[in-house]
Amino acid sequence: MATIAGGVLLGLAALAFARLADGAQELFERIAHPHLWLIAGAVPFLFMLVSWVTMRWFAGSRGSGIPQVIALVSSPEQAGTSPYLKLPVVVAKTVLTSVMLLAGAAVGREGPTVQLAAALNVAVHRWLRVPITSGVVIAGGAAGVAAAFNTPLAGVAFAIEELAAAYEQRMAALVMMAVMIAGLVSLGIAGDYVYLGAVHSPLPFRVALVVTPIAGIAGGVCGGLFSRAMLFALKPGQSLLHRLRSRPVLFAGACGAIVAAMGVLSHGSSWGTGYATTRELVEGVPQAWWMIVPRAIATIATAVSGAPGGIFAPSLSVGAELGNVLAHLLPGTPLGPVVLLGMIAYFTGVVRAPLTAVVIIAEATGSHQLVIPLFASALIADAASGFVAPEKLYHGLSLGFVRELKEMRAAEEVEREESTPA
Numbered sequence: 001m002a003t004i005a006g007g008v009l010l011g012l013a014a015l016a017f018a019r020l021a022d023g024a025q026e027l028f029e030r031i032a033h034p035h036l037w038l039i040a041g042a043v044p045f046l047f048m049l050v051s052w053v054t055m056r057w058f059a060g061s062r063g064s065g066i067p068q069v070i071a072l073v074s075s076p077e078q079a080g081t082s083p084y085l086k087l088p089v090v091v092a093k094t095v096l097t098s099v100m101l102l103a104g105a106a107v108g109r110e111g112p113t114v115q116l117a118a119a120l121n122v123a124v125h126r127w128l129r130v131p132i133t134s135g136v137v138i139a140g141g142a143a144g145v146a147a148a149f150n151t152p153l154a155g156v157a158f159a160i161e162e163l164a165a166a167y168e169q170r171m172a173a174l175v176m177m178a179v180m181i182a183g184l185v186s187l188g189i190a191g192d193y194v195y196l197g198a199v200h201s202p203l204p205f206r207v208a209l210v211v212t213p214i215a216g217i218a219g220g221v222c223g224g225l226f227s228r229a230m231l232f233a234l235k236p237g238q239s240l241l242h243r244l245r246s247r248p249v250l251f252a253g254a255c256g257a258i259v260a261a262m263g264v265l266s267h268g269s270s271w272g273t274g275y276a277t278t279r280e281l282v283e284g285v286p287q288a289w290w291m292i293v294p295r296a297i298a299t300i301a302t303a304v305s306g307a308p309g310g311i312f313a314p315s316l317s318v319g320a321e322l323g324n325v326l327a328h329l330l331p332g333t334p335l336g337p338v339v340l341l342g343m344i345a346y347f348t349g350v351v352r353a354p355l356t357a358v359v360i361i362a363e364a365t366g367s368h369q370l371v372i373p374l375f376a377s378a379l380i381a382d383a384a385s386g387f388v389a390p391e392k393l394y395h396g397l398s399l400g401f402v403r404e405l406k407e408m409r410a411a412e413e414v415e416r417e418e419s420t421p422a
Contacts, residue, residue, distance in 0.1 A: 002136075006124040007143055007181025010117040014147030014182065015189055017094045017116060021109040024101040025272050032104065032268050039104065040260040046103035047256025050096050050307045052249045060084040061093035063234075064310045065115030066394050069141045071401035072118070076134045078405055080126050085119035085137075096308040103256065104263055104271030106299040106317075110148040111310025117144025121178065143182035145356075148312075151363035154356055155182070161353040199367045200284055203337035208373045211333060215326055215341035216380025219319060223349015223381065224388030226300060226315075231389070231396045233304045248306055255305035262294035262301075270294035274317025281320045281339045282365055289328040292321035311350070316361075319346030340367055344374050345381035352385055352392045354378035 032039045054062050060083035068084035079085055093112050100107045121140025125132055138159050146155030203211075244251050263271040269291060277295075281287060299314040323342025327335045340361060348357045358374050361367070367374070 002125045002128045002130045003139065003178050004181060005128070006121040006140065007178045008185055009124060010120040010140060010143055010178075011147050011182035011185025012189075013116060013120055014113050014144060015185070017109060017113060018148070020094060020098050021101055024098040025275070028102050028104055028272060029268075029276075032263070032271060036264060036268060040264050043103050043105075043260035043263070044253040044256035046099065047105070047259070047305060047307060048249050048253040050099050050103070051252030051305065053092075054096060054306070054308060055248050058089050058092040058096070058308075060086065060089045061096060061112075061115075061308045062306050063308065063397070064111030064394075065090075065093065065113075065308075066111045066141070066310070067397035068401050069114055069118045069137060070394055070398040071405055073134050073137050074402065075405050075409075076132050076137055078409065079118075079122045079132050079137055082405060082408065084115070084401065085122050087119060087123055090116045090119040093308045097310075100302070100307055100309045101272060103259075104268075105256075105259060105305075105307065105309060106270065106272065106274065106295070106302040106314040107307070107309025107311075108273055108313025108315075109310060110145065110312035112308060113148040113310075114141045114144040117141060117147065117182070139178035143178040145360075147182040147185070149360055149364055151360055152182075154359040154363060157356040157359045158353065161356050199282060199336040199340060199365060199370070201334040201336050203334060203370060203373060207333055208337075211326065211330060211338055211341055212373045212376045213380055214330075215323065215338070215345045216377040217345075217384050218326065219322055219342055219345020219347075219377070220349040220381030220384025221388055222322060223315070223319075223346045223351075224385035226296075226318075227350050227352075227385065227391075227393040228389040229300060230303060230393060231391060234397060234400075252305045252307060255301045258301040259298045262298040266291060266294040270298040273313040274320070275313065278317045278320040278343075281324055282336055282343075284334070284336045286327070286335055287321070287324050289325045292318065292325055295321050312347075315347050315350045316343055319343035322346050337367075337370060337373075340365060340370060341373060341377045345377045348378045348381040349385035349388075350393060352382055354382045 072079045072082060072084060083089055094116060097107060097109060097112045118137050118140035121136055122132055125136050142155040142159035145158045146152045269277055274295060296318050299318055302309065303311050320339050320343045323339035326342050327333055327338040344357050344361050348354045357378050362371055362374060
């Protein structure tokens with residue numbers, strides 16, 4: 001009962017969040033194009049506002065949300081009491097992420113949806129007095145991926161590759177039930193649509209033999225560099241950025257200024273999630289090759305700002321721009337399939353989850369005829385990224401939250417001892 005109720009509830013919540021985020025993105029685009037410089041001036045202040053609200057009242061909502069869920073998988077007994085999965089915190093995260101989209105930030109809603117779904121699943125199990133285990137947290141997070149991308153199989157793959165480092169067979173039924181229910185709710189209400197557009201041109205075998213390894217290596221190295229830069233910037237005590245982040249609101253404003261500058265440079269194309277540009281590239285509409293530069297800079301500036309928001313969609317967008325660059329360097333190759341190869345390679349390089357990447361992109365674009373080159377590119381990218389950044393991004397970022405959970409537990413034990421009569 002808890003799994004069924006949780007799956008339905010989080011599926012509905014994910015759809016509501018998607019509508020809110022998409023509405024914010026569309027509103028920003030309508031305002032930004034005719035008022036480019038006005039918006040550019042407002043972006044840093046919106047970054048500062050979101051950072052201040054986050055640090056002041058909703059610190060558990062900062063960042064992607066996936067590292068928080070990974071941290072709680074190893075400490076499920078704290079899932080119901082930690083600030084990372086409290087309902088006011090995750091609801092605030094959806095609102096703050098939408099405000100970041102109104103600020104033109106390069107954020108996605110997928111990571112926050114994972115945190116929201118895990119929180120709702122844990123809450124339903126608490127309400128029905130069902131013990132909270134790692135499987136409950138994993139099932140909620142995996143169902144969040146399924147509902148966010150409208151791709152149920154991707155939720156199962158994500159649970160295996162990212163959320164459960166030591167996956168147990170006894171969790172399989174729980175995970176798949178929650179994922180399938182959330183997926184069915186999403187499909188039933190939103191319909192069976194392709195999330196990232198559809199490829200209209202084939203990839204000849206001879207071209208695939210050449211392009212696939214090139215895309216895999218390029219995407220893996222670039223994604224690994226992004227992952228390494230993120231870990232370097234966000235791990236405490238390891239960089240100048242950490243000292244700068246001692247003033248989080250001002251630092252967020254500086255990141256917002258960078259995002260604003262990139263938006264002006266790209267005439268607004270680098271602002272937001274990049275869904276529209278990604279869809280155009282997948283469907284064969286070419287873009288200028290240099291657009292990858294402002295998009296990549298805006299993505300990392302947004303990610304290190306500490307504001308709520310995910311990196312799934314921005315990473316897919318940067319990967320699509322990388323595929324566009326490869327298509328320019330390899331004239332005569334079909335743009336859509338090459339964009340998909342660049343997208344999957346870069347995304348795999350960032351998150352180091354090749355199975356999840358293949359399932360997401362194959363389902364979200366309806367490109368099942370390209371599964372073999374997609375798999376090959378993802379595996380090559382995973383190996384290449386491993387050389388550049390041996391530590392996986394989400395697991396590296398989760399270590400800070402694991403440390404915070406230990407400190408909370410220690411503080412609770414001290415408080416309990418002090419309150420116990422001698």
